[in-house]
Amino acid sequence: MNQDKAGRRVLSDLSVSLPKGGFSTLIGPSGAGKTSLLRLLNRLDDPASGTVCFMGRPIADAPVRALRREVGFVFQTPSMFPGTVAQNLLIVPTLGGQAAADPPSVGEALRQVELDTDFEHRIAAELSGGEKQRVALARALMTRPRILLLDEPTAALDPEVAEQLMLTLRRLREDSGLTIVMVTHRLSEARLASTYAVMLEAGRLVEAGPADRFFSTPATARTREFITAGRQGSEPA
Amino acid sequence: MTTPTIEIGWARLALASALIMVAIALSAWQRLGLAKSLAIGAIRALVQLTLIGYVLVWLFNTNRWYLVLGVLLLMVLTATLAATARSPGGRPARRRLRPICFVSILLGSSLTIAYVGAVVIDVTPWYNPRYLIPLFGMIVGNAMNGAALAAGRLQSEMASGRAQIEAYLALGASPQQASAEPARRATIAAMIPTINSLAVVGVVSLPGMMTGQILAGSAPTLAVRYQIVVVFMLAAATALTATGIVQWYRRSFFTSAAQLLPPIQL
Numbered sequence: 001m002n003q004d005k006a007g008r009r010v011l012s013d014l015s016v017s018l019p020k021g022g023f024s025t026l027i028g029p030s031g032a033g034k035t036s037l038l039r040l041l042n043r044l045d046d047p048a049s050g051t052v053c054f055m056g057r058p059i060a061d062a063p064v065r066a067l068r069r070e071v072g073f074v075f076q077t078p079s080m081f082p083g084t085v086a087q088n089l090l091i092v093p094t095l096g097g098q099a100a101a102d103p104p105s106v107g108e109a110l111r112q113v114e115l116d117t118d119f120e121h122r123i124a125a126e127l128s129g130g131e132k133q134r135v136a137l138a139r140a141l142m143t144r145p146r147i148l149l150l151d152e153p154t155a156a157l158d159p160e161v162a163e164q165l166m167l168t169l170r171r172l173r174e175d176s177g178l179t180i181v182m183v184t185h186r187l188s189e190a191r192l193a194s195t196y197a198v199m200l201e202a203g204r205l206v207e208a209g210p211a212d213r214f215f216s217t218p219a220t221a222r223t224r225e226f227i228t229a230g231r232q233g234s235e236p237a
Numbered sequence: 238m239t240t241p242t243i244e245i246g247w248a249r250l251a252l253a254s255a256l257i258m259v260a261i262a263l264s265a266w267q268r269l270g271l272a273k274s275l276a277i278g279a280i281r282a283l284v285q286l287t288l289i290g291y292v293l294v295w296l297f298n299t300n301r302w303y304l305v306l307g308v309l310l311l312m313v314l315t316a317t318l319a320a321t322a323r324s325p326g327g328r329p330a331r332r333r334l335r336p337i338c339f340v341s342i343l344l345g346s347s348l349t350i351a352y353v354g355a356v357v358i359d360v361t362p363w364y365n366p367r368y369l370i371p372l373f374g375m376i377v378g379n380a381m382n383g384a385a386l387a388a389g390r391l392q393s394e395m396a397s398g399r400a401q402i403e404a405y406l407a408l409g410a411s412p413q414q415a416s417a418e419p420a421r422r423a424t425i426a427a428m429i430p431t432i433n434s435l436a437v438v439g440v441v442s443l444p445g446m447m448t449g450q451i452l453a454g455s456a457p458t459l460a461v462r463y464q465i466v467v468v469f470m471l472a473a474a475t476a477l478t479a480t481g482i483v484q485w486y487r488r489s490f491f492t493s494a495a496q497l498l499p500p501i502q503l
Contacts, residue, residue: 044403065410069409075403081405
């Protein structure tokens with residue numbers, strides 16, 4: 001598929017499959033088109049040309065709001081709704097026109113993201129960056145999605161908090177069987193959590209494959225160069 | 238109870254121009270650079286008001302319903318152009334906003350004047366220009382301000398609230414749900430001047446219509462009752478227009494697939 005943004009081509013002739021039940025990371029330098037690709041997966045944007053398929057069916061054929069409840073999205077900067085953490089979570093089942101079938105309880109959603117249940121009474125806007133990101137994650141889980149898209153969820157967090165969040169995400173996938181697709185700048189995170197990795201550059205696919213092989217024996221010189229630069233500490237913080 | 242009105246002839250009007258000269262002189266003395274704008278504004282006001290005086294005399298004399306309706310429509314059109322002239326987003330945004338603004342002002346103002354004319358004052362004939370034109374002028378003036386405030390505020394709220402709107406959309410919310418808060422804030426912003434004027438009318442301000450009626454010799458108690466009708470109808474017209482604009486305009490920020498359009502495409 002192809003995608004344009006403000007008159008500029010941001011994805012060119014891209015064709016990629018992401019494994020069901022996997023933890024895929026999208027990596028690449030700034031401007032590679034990682035976020036543009038992620039936004040196509042739950043139709044926050046539509047491609048300029050081409051098709052995105054979910055379980056073999058074009059997502060454009062499904063009602064968009066129902067699709068978004070199956071394909072959750074967590075943004076780089078968590079945007080808290082007014083009120084408490086519980087209110088942030090409980091609003092989700094009311095957004096679907098009719099209540100989503102069997103939404104998780106607030107306590108269950110908070111446990112999934114490894115937040116103490118006492119958090120439900122806290123004012124969401126007053127939480128720390130890491131806590132807000134976990135609440136945003138819990139909120140996305142309130143629709144019981146089958147896929148979770150994460151756009152650099154740790155970009156605004158310090159490395160220690162970021163690593164804890166990565167471990168939470170890894171356990172979440174292992175426990176619930178969620179398919180996760182995450183954009184990240186941090187190669188260390190991609191190595192820690194992912195089972196599948198995709199490298200993009202200038203809107204084109206450079207390489208994609210199982211994470212073990214991708215990071216140990218990359219198939220392309222460009223991926224090798226990017227990973228080596230990351231190991232030497234030049235990866236963006 | 239009426240008393241004869243003191244006549245203002247052209248000589249007295251010339252004396253009144255000394256007042257605008259004071260403003261021009263002050264501007265020149267303080268080097269505000271407003272002297273030219275004030276002079277042009279004064280001349281425009283003089284010409285426009287004199288012309289409308291003659292137009293009103295002609296309308297009152299001809300007394301034709303289609304001419305009255307034509308003037309009312311022209312008022313709505315002019316108000317639409319004025320309300321959208323300074324809206325941000327450039328020409329494409331203004332082109333999109335204008336029909337929304339026109340229909341909202343037209344509906345808000347027409348519904349209000351229809352109720353006031355037919356039910357409250359019981360104007361006969363229904364198109365009596367002596368009542369319809371001044372009342373509709375006041376309604377459209379307020380609706381225009383409400384429209385400009387509502388549209389401007391909605392644009393800025395939709396721009397500053399993009400992250401939150403997309404967070405709602407990503408959870409499966411409809412554009413209506415996702416833009417509920419910007420829409421609420423824009424409607425409140427449009428209503429605040431009306432609410433403020435309701436609170437101080439008769440205490441801080443003596444409105445133009447009431448003052449005009451008293452100067453023209455009407456009993457103050459009658460002028461007050463007319464003014465009460467006026468403030469109520471202005472509140473209704475502003476609320477109807479602002480609600481119409483906000484509810485309609487906010488749809489134009491989304492695609493049919495519930496995607497938030499980039500600001501440049503607005």
